[in-house]
Amino acid sequence: MIIINEELCIGCGLCTKDCVVRSINIIAGKAKMIQEACLVCGHCAAICPVGAISIPSLDEKEIFDTKTINKIKSDDLLKLIQSRRSIRYYKEQTVEQEKIEKIIEAGRFTPTGCNIQATRYVIITKQMSKLRDLVVEGLAAGGHKSNSEALIQTAEKYKNETQYSTLTFNAPHAVIIICGSSICNPINGTLAAESMELMIHSLDLGACYSGYSERGLNENENARSFLKMKDDEQVAACIYFGYPSVKYPRTVARKKAVIDWL
Numbered sequence: 706m707i708i709i710n711e712e713l714c715i716g717c718g719l720c721t722k723d724c725v726v727r728s729i730n731i732i733a734g735k736a737k738m739i740q741e742a743c744l745v746c747g748h749c750a751a752i753c754p755v756g757a758i759s760i761p762s763l764d765e766k767e768i769f770d771t772k773t774i775n776k777i778k779s780d781d782l783l784k785l786i787q788s789r790r791s792i793r794y795y796k797e798q799t800v801e802q803e804k805i806e807k808i809i810e811a812g813r814f815t816p817t818g819c820n821i822q823a824t825r826y827v828i829i830t831k832q833m834s835k836l837r838d839l840v841v842e843g844l845a846a847g848g849h850k851s852n853s854e855a856l857i858q859t860a861e862k863y864k865n866e867t868q869y870s871t872l873t874f875n876a877p878h879a880v881i882i883i884c885g886s887s888i889c890n891p892i893n894g895t896l897a898a899e900s901m902e903l904m905i906h907s908l909d910l911g912a913c914y915s916g917y918s919e920r921g922l923n924e925n926e927n928a929r930s931f932l933k934m935k936d937d938e939q940v941a942a943c944i945y946f947g948y949p950s951v952k953y954p955r956t957v958a959r960k961k962a963v964i965d966w967l
Contacts, residue, residue, distance in 0.1 A: 894941020
């Protein structure tokens, strides 16, 4: 819930207009809460020109003045996106703790539907072999369940790999992004994954999504126990990451976008 300092409030109405659930109104020239439907999104506090609104339930030490940000040029951002590659070869070197924490921060500050913020993260480092085995087990189980011979064969191929894994790419780390099963949550996890992947790239690290790993973990009750997943949770994304052992001196082309201008 928010707190409005009436001594500071100038009654400009910006918070009223910006509140998505219309929980704030101007009464007698001051902003006041009129209903307890607050999403705790922080928009009112962010837009207030005099800092009259605070949210005690959140860590306000994280707040900073947006005027201090060096704006990223749109061309530079596009080039960062264009230069990203899915990395499938890694050094044995582990990623520093502070860099992993920055990757998590990129996911944490990604928007979520209804500001639900129910996404959580599991970083795998010491148990990468166990993760691989659980994914393979889940893929095999899913193949038998759906009578998919192709999926069963894929699981068998991954199981028999001994030197280089085409499933985990011998990456030193994985991040498993877990969400609840409500209508907003799966997309929340995939949005967070994209923010995290771009942060990984900006840190001169490499990453690769794994749809097979996501499916295998969701299909396997042992994996759900390993990841301490609740009944209403699901794996939204699995990203393998680390220091790349390959370099790409140029970008690649893409198919032209299919656009309907209506």
